Amino acid sequence: MIARSHVTLEDVAQLANVSLATASRALNGTTKVRDDLRDRVLAAATDLEYTPNVHAQALAGASRKAVGVVCHDAGDPYFASVIRGVLRVADRNGLLVMLVNTFRDPEKEVAAVSVLRSQRASAILLAGSAFEDKAWERALAAELDPYRRGGGQVGVLTRHRTLKADSVQPENRTGAKALAEALVRLGHRRFAVLTGPRTMTTVLDRLSGFREGLSEGGIELSERDVFEGDFDRDGGYAAARALLAAGHRASCVFAVNDQMALGAMSALREAGRSVPDDISVAGFDDIPVSRDLNPSLTTVALPLEELGEQMLDLALSGTRTGRSRVRRVAAEVVLRDSTAKVRRRR
Incomplete structure (x- = not known):
């Protein structure tokens, strides 16, 4: 049995065996509803002691x-x-x-x-x-x-x-794959990837696409080459610090979004590593600031x-x-x- 204080319009519609939209139209009287349907809705509302929330109706009408x-x-x-x-x-x-x-x-x-x-x-x-x-x-x-x-x-x-x-x-996966192939053409053979949490489909797609592109160039990306952080600037900074602490010898770092790449560049700069003379950095998205950085950021551009x-x-x-x-x-x-x-x- 439904508690009277929690009766909703959906409850009324279910008891009257009509759609939610029909129940709403029958009760607010703004559009024509068949007489038999209106009678069923009104009877159900009476049986359930349904009281419309006037504030909610006003809010709904406004939205x-x-x-x-x-x-x-x-x-x-x-x-x-x-x-x-x-x-x-x-x-x-x-x-x-x-x-x-x-x-x-x-x-x-x-x-x-x-x-x-x-x-x-x-x-x-x-x-x-x-x-x-x-x-x-x-x-x-x-x-x-x-x-x-x-x-x-x-x-x-x-x-x-x-x-x-x-x-x-x-095209997150194919974009990341194309980036990997372009970086391999620049002569890079040692890579590291900075990722956000791998519970997110965007992260998984970009990581798998990048790994596929490297694989087609004969380069394996192992779990030792992947450093995970939050999917933002601070996450990229922390992941790059972890990379440095591990003594990773990557010649190129791919951050799965531009925000992470920005954080990584800050961490590398603080550690005295020059980008791109000592290590190259690439991102993904092409957020507006990417082109204005010094050095400007290599990335995969999306029409955001x-x-x-x-x-x-x-x-x-x-x-x-x-x-x-x-x-x-x-x-x-x-x-x-x-x-x-x-x-x-x-």
């Missing part, structure tokens, strides 16, 4: 033309650029954007989606890597599946293994604002076929001053 964006870190230049793209499309469509920052916490991400569902956002965008966590996948699906059945649109950025949603997927634009555009053009659509976005290797050719000893 019908709103989209929710759930991102890992709005202060990260990568996400800032993606969000700018979302905002541009939202502005063209007269939409308000509600932004939630999760700090790469899977539980916070699920909670954020739950809140946006309650606000009746017309679309929910997940602007960040998926987690390799089955409990997180189940919890997220439990929030998003009924949201989609109720007419909500979902768009995600990057690869999500099991989530049923339209997605914009940067376009990723945000395409994510919202895909959600707004959602179909009812039940099939998830994928838009793949190419990545381009950009060689700059932080990497140099290896000079052979005579």
Whole structure:
């Protein structure tokens, strides 16, 4: 038996054997509903002593033309650029954007989606890597599946293994592979990789792509060559310090995002290592500051604002076929001053 103080509109819809949308229309009286359906909904509401939350209704009405964006870190230049793209499309469509920052916490991400569902956002965008966590996948699906059945649109950025949603997927793996091949052509044979947590699909895809590119050049990347840290500037700094402490003899370091590469360059500079004379450094993403560094950063460029634009555009053009659509976005290797050719000893 449902406690009267916790009766929801979903409970009313279930008892009346109608959709959530029909129950809502029958109770708010704003659109025409068949008489027999309205009678069933009203009877169910009476039986359950359902009382609409006036504040929630007002909030929901205000947010019908709103989209929710759930991102890992709005202060990260990568996400800032993606969000700018979302905002541009939202502005063209007269939409308000509600932004939630999760700090790469899977539980916070699920909670954020739950809140946006309650606000009746017309679309929910997940602007960040998926987690390799089955409990997180189940919890997220439990929030998003009924949201989609109720007419909500979902768009995600990057690869999500099991989530049923339209997605914009940067070519993380093939971009990292192409970078490895370009660095091998510069003569590098000893590599180290600085990664974020390998519970994230973006990290896994970039690491595996880079390893594949080296392998095709006859170079093995072992676990002793991989140093893990947080997926940000401080994580790159700490991972580079660990590399130095281990006495690793890499001629080139690949950081799986530009923020980590920035931190690594600071750590190397503090240790008296010159980039690229003593060691080359490469990143991934091409955040705006990459080209303005001294030396400028070799990286794999993604059209960051376009990723945000395409994510919202895909959600707004959602179909009812039940099939998830994928838009793949190419990545381009950009060689700059932080990497140099290896000079052979005579």
